[in-house]
Amino acid sequence: MTADWYPGIRAFCAHWRDAPMLQHTLEALDREFEDNNDACIDASKSMVECACRVILESVDDPSMPMKPQKESPSLGDLLTATVRALELSEVRDSAFQKLISQYHKLSKTIVLLRDKAGNLSHGKDGFIDKLSLHQRRAALLAADAIVTFLHEAYLEIDPDPTLSMEPYERYQKANDLIDQFVGCRLEADDEGGITAVFTLPDRQELPLATNVSQLLFHTDKEAYKLALNACMEAVVDDLQEKEDG
Structure with a gap:
């Protein structure tokens, strides 16, 4: 396997290059992935969680917060909150709603893969090792699909400059309009x-x-x-x- 397995995650991390925790999570994912460790499944889950937190920090309105109030929210809680904060749940197209539902199922699958990886990683049987490899691939592909979906959705919105952590360059159209008038x-x-x-x-x-x-x-x-x-x-x-x- 190569790092080409998660181009969406890399694009997201490149966009949010000033988010330190996100970059640390990417480093962990790269390291465990390169070493063919089942820990990359856990890193994949952490990457989705971190992506949700980064987006929520930039779009969540303090007056109407979408962030989970739990001290330790689950991946599903974070994904639900992010989808709502991006107003994707407001889209009334049935096919689109089914797509969002599938991403929720993917997030649950990542958690299941992470939970099962521990048992699989202890086996030395060739079949078990092969199965473990497929588990890692599945987790990475699922995580990349979710992060890509959220990232593309975020890029479609006009973030509130009073809430967003985005740099000045993110608001180029608004900047040009202000400079003109x-x-x-x-x-x-x-x-x-x-x-x-x-x-x-x-x-x-x-x-x-x-x-x-x-x-x-x-x-x-x-x-x-x-x-x-x-x-x-x-x-x-x-x-x-x-x-x-």
Whole structure:
């Protein structure tokens, strides 16, 4: 077997490359898969669980939470919550509802495979080893199918920027629209503070108070560093002038 068995999982992890727990889970899956260990079945289950948690963190509305309230929710609980948070359960097409039902069955199958893997992995009989290999393949294919399904569904929605952990680039269409229609001017005060006043298409104004250092720090770290170095040099020059004077 090769890593080509789970391209959907790899695509999901590449998209969420800044989610540390997800990346740790992928490392565990890769390691156990490469070593042909039955532990990759458990890693497959963990991958689906982690994928559900990542998506829920980005789309779940705190005012109407879909997250399971149990301390240790099952894989089925997490998958159900994720499907609801992505509003897939609202689709009234019967064939689509059957598809979602099949993904729930796949998640249960992964759990069953994980539970049975322990007994199979202890056998040294050739047939048992072969059966164990098929168990691993089945778990990986099932996990990849579920993660791919959830990932593609997530990419179809417009995530709420106040909830999502997605970077600025995820909202390119929204960014272009705002850049096209929203104006901006800066107003400075004598204490180093500045106010960015954004003018909306309906002429409503949104003032955003900040200061120069904060603006530089959050928009361009290199510019912040250059400004800091220039300021430090200015302080040294000022002290030198006072000593010379």
